[in-house]
Amino acid sequence: xxxxxxxxxxxxxxxxxxxxxxxxxxxxxxxxxxxxxxxxxxxxxxxxxxxxxxxxxxxxxxxxxxxxxxxxxxxxxxxxxxxxxxxxxxxxxxxxxxxxxxxxxxxxxxxxxxxxxxxxxxxxxxxxxxxxxxxxxxxxxxxxxxxxxxxxxxxxxxxxxxxxxxxxxxxxxxxxxxxxxxxxxxxxxxxxxxxxxxxxxxxxxxxxxxxxxxxxxxxxxxxxxxxxxxxxxxxxxxxxxxxxxxxxxxxxxxxxxxxxxxxxxxxxxxxxxxxxxxxxxxxxxxxxxxxxxxxxxxxxxxxxxxxxxxxxxxxxxxxxxxxxxxxxxxxxxxxxxxxxxxxxxxxxxxxxxxxxxxxxxx
Numbered sequence: 001x002x003x004x005x006x007x008x009x010x011x012x013x014x015x016x017x018x019x020x021x022x023x024x025x026x027x028x029x030x031x032x033x034x035x036x037x038x039x040x041x042x043x044x045x046x047x048x049x050x051x052x053x054x055x056x057x058x059x060x061x062x063x064x065x066x067x068x069x070x071x072x073x074x075x076x077x078x079x080x081x082x083x084x085x086x087x088x089x090x091x092x093x094x095x096x097x098x099x100x101x102x103x104x105x106x107x108x109x110x111x112x113x114x115x116x117x118x119x120x121x122x123x124x125x126x127x128x129x130x131x132x133x134x135x136x137x138x139x140x141x142x143x144x145x146x147x148x149x150x151x152x153x154x155x156x157x158x159x160x161x162x163x164x165x166x167x168x169x170x171x172x173x174x175x176x177x178x179x180x181x182x183x184x185x186x187x188x189x190x191x192x193x194x195x196x197x198x199x200x201x202x203x204x205x206x207x208x209x210x211x212x213x214x215x216x217x218x219x220x221x222x223x224x225x226x227x228x229x230x231x232x233x234x235x236x237x238x239x240x241x242x243x244x245x246x247x248x249x250x251x252x253x254x255x256x257x258x259x260x261x262x263x264x265x266x267x268x269x270x271x272x273x274x275x276x277x278x279x280x281x282x283x284x285x286x287x288x289x290x291x292x293x294x295x296x297x298x299x300x301x302x303x304x305x306x307x308x309x310x311x312x313x314x315x316x317x318x319x320x321x322x323x324x325x326x327x328x329x330x331x332x333x334x335x336x337x338x339x340x341x342x343x344x345x346x347x348x349x350x351x352x353x354x355x356x357x358x359x360x361x362x
Contacts, residue, residue: 130178152209158194159198164200169185171184172186239274239288239295242294243270249276249291262274
């Protein structure tokens with residue numbers, strides 16, 4: 001949104017002093033001409049932007065100028081980055097602050113720009129939760145967020161895959177990924193990742209800590225994701241798949257889609273060979289079972305065998321239930337005998353009805 005960009009320019013000039021137009025354009029992902037236009041609009045709105053030509057020149061705010069964005073409160077300023085994300089803002093306990101901050105930012109813009117920003121805000125919505133999933137309950141998230149902002153240590157009972165453990169950590173940042181919140185925190189000399197929904201008990205302590213000046217949350221998260229994915233799938237399976245099979249594979253995740261896109265050219269039968277990173281034989285077999293008969297495992301042999309076993313078990317359970325031959329024969333004989341007895345009984349009753357009396361015995 002243009003409103004966000006204008007705010008970013010003002011904040012950059014206020015925090016960093018002199019900045020040239022090329023740097024602003026690169027950081028904000030727009031053209032230099034757009035930056036010039038934005039700077040003119042800021043000047044027209046009463047923000048004293050000053051330019052200086054020559055080497056080392058650029059744009060800066062007049063000495064002593066500070067903007068409070070029409071009376072923005074501390075909590076509203078903290079919530080600025082969440083404008084346009086009402087769901088995450090509410091989960092963090094910043095819902096009202098985000099709404100108030102958004103209104104004040106829009107009010108600070110010149111009339112036409114404010115109207116345009118409001119129009120765009122009403123037409124775009126961000127929903128970070130994946131399809132067929134609900135946002136996880138994160139009752140401790142507001143406390144965690146406050147501790148991150150205030151740089152106060154946390155104590156917690158945490159449910160990990162190894163069991164329940166106690167931790168005392170220094171919270172460095174929060175990450176929202178695919179609808180789940182994660183805390184990045186330092187415990188001792190190690191920086192760890194904790195899933196907020198797995199925190200059983202949590203409390204903020206009065207102890208403050210100094211956040212490492214060189215810690216970059218986004219860079220740390222990207223590196224951890226790469227390390228985790230590399231350690232997760234250490235084996236590779238060779239597969240053959242039809243065009244339909246490759247299409248189904250591409251829907252099993254980003255790594256499978258990448259493998260499907262790198263498949264070799266199809267042979268005369270229309271099937272192509274490809275390599276797929278796998279986590280384990282069991283996990284891969286369960287995953288590939290859904291591709292059905294459009295796929296064949298070449299290696300490893302253990303995966304080929306396990307996939308065959310699972311397919312055979314599914315086929316066995318899908319067959320209609322059948323009686324054992326002997327049991328069926330016994331049941332048939334019993335039914336025949338019962339039928340004969342019924343016929344004899346019906347015959348006797350018929351004779352009685354036809355005149356079996358003392359004077360006229362049957």
